[in-house]
Amino acid sequence: MGALEQITSEKYSIELINITKKFSSVNGGELKVIDNLTVKFREGSLSVVIGPSGCGKSTILNMIAGIIGVDEGKILVNGIDIHSNPNYKKTIGIGYVFQQPRLLEWRTLRENIIFALKAIGSTPKEKWNAIAEYYLKLVGLEGFSNYYPLQVSGGMQQRAAIARAFAINPRILLMDEPFSHLDEITAETLRNELIKIWTIEGKHKTIVFVTHDLREAVYLADEIFMLTPRPAHLFKHYVIDIPHEQRSVESEELFEAFSNISKDFHKMIKGGVNTF
C-alpha cells in the first residue's frame, strides 16, 4: 500500500466508542447522522477526518468539544469520559478553529485571544497580553493586534482564529474545514503555517482536522479516517508515513497516497452507502 499502513496500538488522546448521534428532522422524525462509530485519535497526531458532505464530520468535533451530546456510546478524552466530567476542558484544554473565523467583531484581534484565555481560566491575567502578542506574531499578525476583525482580510481573520486556538495551549485542537472558504494560495500558506506552529509547539498537541478536500487531507495528515455517507461509520483508516518536512505538492509518495485514497473514496461513493 506504499505510504499507507494500518494503525498499530498507540496511546490515544481521543476515543469515540460506539457513538450514535441523531438530530430532529424537519418532518418531526429523527435523522441518524452517526451510527455506531468507533474511532481513536492517537496522542500527538494530526488526524484528518474525511467523508462526503453531511456525513457528520463537524458533528464529531462538536461532540468532542462538548457543544452537543451523544445519544449512544461514549467519548474519552485523555481517558476521561467527558459526559461524567463536564469540566474536562478546563483540565485538558481544547482549542477549536471553525470553518469561519468566528471572531468577536467588537473586540480587537488581541482581545479575541484574551477572550479564549479568560474562558479557559487557567492562565494568570498578567500573562494574557504577552501570550496574545506571541501567538499573533506566530501566525504573522505582528502589528495587527489592535485591529478589529472587520479591518483585516478573511485570511488574516482565520490566522487570528488559529492563534486563538493555540494560545490556550490546548492538548487537543479541533479544526473544522478551517481553510475551505479561503482562496487556494492563502489556504496553502496557512496549511504550511499550521504545520510550522504545530512543530514549534513540539507536536504534543493532538489535532483532529475535518475536511472534504482529499489533497488537503493527504498533505496534512498523519492518519486519515474516512467516513461513510450518513449515517456515518468508519469506512477506512490510513496512516500517511511521510515526515511533514518531506511533503510537497510535487512529492510522488504523497501523490500515490492521494491516488489510493481517492480511488477508495470514489469506490465507496459509487458502491452505495456502507457496502464497500
Place this chain on the structure above:
Amino acid sequence: MNRQIIYVIASIGLFLSLWEVFTVTAESLHINLFVPRASSMFYELLRLVKGEAPVGANSYFHILQSLRRLLSGVLLGSVIGLVIGIVMGLRERAEDFFESWNWVFATVPAVMWAYIFILVIGANEVTAIGVLAAVTYPQMAFRVSRGIKVVRTDLVEMGKAFNATLPLLLSEVYIPQILPHVFSGVRYSLALGIKIIAIAELVGLSNGIGFMMQYWWDQRNIAPLLAWGSLLVFLGLFFEFIVFRSLERRMFKWVR
C-alpha cells in the same frame, strides 16, 4: 459643526421665525391667539438661563431636580428591562411569564401610574422615579428579548467550545450584540421619560420643570410656561446629539 446639527438648528430657526411672523401679524390685526410671540418665549428662556425662577432657589435647581428624577427613573427602568429582556430572550418559559406583564405595564397610561403611586406611597421622589421605571421598563424588555433571539449562535457556540461561562458569554458575546437594541430602548425610554416626568411633577411634586409649568399655567402666563416646556425639548436634543451620538461613535468604532 456637524452637518446634521446645522440642519436641526436651521429647522428650529425656521419654525421660530414663522411663529414670530404669525403672532406679530395676528397682533397687528387685533386677533387674540392666546399664543405669545416666539421672541417673548425666547426672552423668558434667557431669564431661565440666567437662573431666574419665581419659586425655589433658581431655575437650575428645578432643572436638576427633573434631570435627576428622569435619569434615575430611566436607569431603573432600563436595568429592570435589560434583566427581564435577557431572561425572556434566553428562556422561552420566562418569555411566556413576562410577556403579558410587559404589555400591561406598557399600556397603562403614565397618569394612571402616577395616581396609583401617589395613592400607595404618597407624592414624593419615589413616585416620580417609580412611574418612570414602570412605564419605560417594558420598552427595554421588548427590545432586548428580541435582540437576544437574533444573537449569532455561531459565536455562542464558539464561546462554549472554549469553555466560556454564562457571565462571560453574556458580557462578551450577548451584550455587545444587543447593544443597538439597548441604545434604542434607552433612547425611547428617555423620550418617553421626558414627557412623563413633566406629568409626574405637575400632578404631585413641588419642584422641577413640570411643577414650574403648572405654576405658570396657574398664573395664565404662557410665555414662561412655553419656555420651561422648551427645556424638555432641549433635554431631548442634548441626549440625542451630545450623549448618544458620541457614545455610539465610541462603542461602535469596530464597525468598518
